[in-house]
Amino acid sequence: GEDVEQSLFLSVREGDSSVINCTYTDSSSTYLYWYKQEPGAGLQLLTYIFSNMDMKQDQRLTVLLNKKDKHLSLRIADTQTGDSAIYFCAESKTGGSYIPTFGRGTSLIVHP
Amino acid sequence: DSGVTQTPKHLITATGQRVTLRCSPRSGDLSVYWYQQSLDQGLQFLIQYYNGEERAKGNILERFSAQQFPDLHSELNLSSLELGDSALYFCASSDPTNRAFFGQGTRLTVV
Numbered sequence: 269g270e271d272v273e274q275s276l277f278l279s280v281r282e283g284d285s286s287v288i289n290c291t292y293t294d295s296s297s298t299y300l301y302w303y304k305q306e307p308g309a310g311l312q313l314l315t316y317i318f319s320n321m322d323m324k325q326d327q328r329l330t331v332l333l334n335k336k337d338k339h340l341s342l343r344i345a346d347t348q349t350g351d352s353a354i355y356f357c358a359e360s361k362t363g364g365s366y367i368p369t370f371g372r373g374t375s376l377i378v379h380p
Numbered sequence: 381d382s383g384v385t386q387t388p389k390h391l392i393t394a395t396g397q398r399v400t401l402r403c404s405p406r407s408g409d410l411s412v413y414w415y416q417q418s419l420d421q422g423l424q425f426l427i428q429y430y431n432g433e434e435r436a437k438g439n440i441l442e443r444f445s446a447q448q449f450p451d452l453h454s455e456l457n458l459s460s461l462e463l464g465d466s467a468l469y470f471c472a473s474s475d476p477t478n479r480a481f482f483g484q485g486t487r488l489t490v491v
Contacts, residue, residue: 299477299478301480309485310384310386310482311472312382313382313479313480316479356423361478366478367413367425367438368413368480369425370423371422372422
């Protein structure tokens with residue numbers, strides 16, 4: 269299986285909460301990231317969490333980390349149509365040569 | 381704006397040709413990564429340079445090569461292009477915590 273796995277699609281109604289899930293295999297991962305890619309654009313770093321944290325909140329975004337299960341989630345509160353994008357989960361370790369490993373991305377579709 | 385600059389934004393070329401993609405990392409970042417994004421393969425890591433030296437190689441074809449110059453900008457050279465090389469090519473630079481900051485990408489179309 270892949271090192272970082274995500275479901276491919278999520279569809280929500282505007283104003284609802286979205287929860288995007290990710291699982292990873294490397295228990296020694298130090299950093300876990302969420303990136304957002306809008307159509308025709310590059311990947312934008314949304315937020316990240318250290319592996320010694322359980323939760324991180326940043327305005328409408330909440331990241332939850334279950335290190336035991338190697339499960340990461342991104343919750344977007346009050347989802348807006350502008351949140352429609354592909355969301356990538358990634359993991360890495362500290363050090364100059366460790367390559368951030370990305371999941372295949374979850375396409376979030378927000379319906380009015 | 382991530383601070384990573386890639387040129388050109390779009391490139392259309394014929395099969396068999398050679399192209400060069402350019403990347404300027406964020407100020408102060410020593411590490412540069414190249415990724416290829418296609419519909420069927422997702423985001424594939426190609427190669428990493430750190431302070432001018434090749435640090436890691438991923439799924440990079442022999443027809444592709446890269447280098448990082450003393451001013452830390454990097455170039456990705458793609459030669460003998462095939463239709464299947466059509467993709468988005470991203471450059472990213474990272475800080476010491478490995479947070480990767482991506483450029484806007486170069487969309488390569490091989491016809």
